[in-house]
Amino acid sequence: MFEEGQYFAPVNTDADGTVVVELGETHPGFADAEYRDRRNAIAALALEWKPGLPMPTVDYTDAEHEIWRLASAELAIKHQALASREYLDGSERLKLPADHIPQLHEVSELLEPLTGFSYMPAAGLVPLREFYGVLADGRFHATQYIRHHSVPLYTPEPDVIHEVIGHANALAAPRFAALYRAAGDAARRVHSEEALEFVSRVFWFTLEFGVISEGDGLKAYGAGICSSYGEIDEFRDMTILPLDLVTMGTIDYDITHYQDKLFDAGSMDRLEDVVGEFWENCDDDAIERLKADAA
Numbered sequence: 001m002f003e004e005g006q007y008f009a010p011v012n013t014d015a016d017g018t019v020v021v022e023l024g025e026t027h028p029g030f031a032d033a034e035y036r037d038r039r040n041a042i043a044a045l046a047l048e049w050k051p052g053l054p055m056p057t058v059d060y061t062d063a064e065h066e067i068w069r070l071a072s073a074e075l076a077i078k079h080q081a082l083a084s085r086e087y088l089d090g091s092e093r094l095k096l097p098a099d100h101i102p103q104l105h106e107v108s109e110l111l112e113p114l115t116g117f118s119y120m121p122a123a124g125l126v127p128l129r130e131f132y133g134v135l136a137d138g139r140f141h142a143t144q145y146i147r148h149h150s151v152p153l154y155t156p157e158p159d160v161i162h163e164v165i166g167h168a169n170a171l172a173a174p175r176f177a178a179l180y181r182a183a184g185d186a187a188r189r190v191h192s193e194e195a196l197e198f199v200s201r202v203f204w205f206t207l208e209f210g211v212i213s214e215g216d217g218l219k220a221y222g223a224g225i226c227s228s229y230g231e232i233d234e235f236r237d238m239t240i241l242p243l244d245l246v247t248m249g250t251i252d253y254d255i256t257h258y259q260d261k262l263f264d265a266g267s268m269d270r271l272e273d274v275v276g277e278f279w280e281n282c283d284d285d286a287i288e289r290l291k292a293d294a295a
């Protein structure tokens with residue numbers, strides 16, 4: 001079963017309206033009351049937001065900006081060596097700030113002229129159909145909190161570094177942006193939860209954790225790898241499988257650890273031919289046939 005929910009800390013609203021982010025005991029910020037308050041306040045901002053209102057602005061502290069500065073600088077070095085050409089082209093076009101955490105409206109202002117994508121706030125997990133569906137409209141849900149300062153290069157959940165450095169650099173590249181939109185179209189087209197799960201697993205193994213062979217070796221383009229200081233160093237040691245829809249759509253995986261099976265797209269053309277074409281045309285019946293062929 002696809003359980004992206006375990007990836008995000010649950011967000012609850014108490015009877016008196018207080019928003020509480022339920023961090024697990026192993027979370028680096030679990031015992032830090034100040035961090036917990038911060039997380040609750042940032043989640044509340046996202047929950048209060050409604051379409052049509054200005055994007056919520058987070059009053060980031062200098063300590064939070066410092067985490068961004070560090071992660072941003074370290075990841076930029078890794079990207080030069082290990083990120084795919086298309087991803088690097090996106091980051092060169094986008095020019096994210098390295099000296100401060102950008103607000104979501106700032107990310108949108110950089111991104112919209114390039115590929116039409118804009119960001120919207122998420123408190124935590126967004127239901128899959130909604131998360132993927134709005135990609136078809138060029139909208140991307142993003143959390144705004146940042147990881148705990150004790151581990152600036154690690155996060156157990158998708159924070160603003162993942163959402164912006166990982167995804168926006170890819171969304172700034174037209175060929176990736178078209179794939180994100182196609183995933184959104186597919187999510188809106190399919191009806192059953194099983195078909196939606198298949199679509200989202202293919203997204204997971206491509207736009208989150210995809211790798212691609214280039215002239216000078218295997219490179220990463222997935223946002224999950226490109227935003228993870230540890231994972232980007234290790235992906236070449238994982239089991240690399242050829243791009244295959246049925247395997248991606250049905251393979252078991254554990255999102256709480258580094259992905260040990262990754263799929264090599266081979267080339268951007270092949271990624272578009274196999275995955276783009278699938279998202280552009282799939283429906284419940286086509287997905288059922290694919291699964292039946294694999295059984």
Ligand SMILES: [Fe+2]
Nearest residue numbers: 158208223224
């Ligand atoms: Fe992501």
